Amino acid sequence: MKHTIIDASQFELTDKVVAIKRVTKTVKGGRNMRFTALVVVGDGNGHVGAGLGKAVEIPEAIRKGKEDAMKHLVKIALDENNSITHDFIGKYGSANVLLKKAPEGTGIIAGGPARVVCELAGIKNIRTKSLGSNNKQNVVLATITGLSQLKSPEEVAKSRGKSVEEVMA
Incomplete structure (x- = not known):
């Protein structure tokens, strides 16, 4: 997967906090509490x-999560009904997310973390199924990995040396 750097400043991004965890480190003087925030950002347009x-503080963790998310933006190939171009399984760790193309009017059929990613990406019609681990962080990253590996019909046609009409048939 080729990763191109996308400048986040040129998009109107919205963010959503998927999970906040409290983590504890036990030291000689007691316990040190810190927070981890998983944040997803998207422009609603791919x-x-x-x-x-x-x-140490929740708002600071959310701010850092948002900054990190802006550094890791990916472009997603959408079709004319704001669905994905083909079915795919995204994998990350032991989490697998099945992404299925859906016709117009289906809506977003996805659970929890995968739904947030699809909404912020601008996908209007999709069916997903989370398989394997249900860890929120891994499900979000599996969904994004799967979406980023989707190919548009033009890319498939070019790689096969055929026309778009031949590929779509």
């Missing part, structure tokens, strides 16, 4: 990213 922020 760009989405996820980031992790860690800090």
Whole structure:
């Protein structure tokens, strides 16, 4: 997967906090509490990213997570009904997310973390199924990995040396 850097400043991004965890480190003097925030950002038009922020205070962790997500934006190939171009399985760790193309009017059929990614990416019609691990961080990253590996019909036609009409038939 080729990763191109996308400038986040040229998009009107919205963000959503998927998970906040409290983590504890036991030291000689007691326990040190910190927070980890998983944040997803997207422009609703084919760009989405996820980031992790860690800090002593929750708002600071969310801010850092948002900054990290903006650094990891990916472009997603959408078709004319704001669905994905073909079915795919996204994998990250032991989480697998099945992404299925859906006709106009289906809506977003997805659970929890995968739904947030699809909404912020601007996908209007999709069916997903989370398989394997249900860890929120891994499900979000599996969904984004799967979406970023989708190919448009033009890319498939070019790689096969055929016309778009031949590929779509």
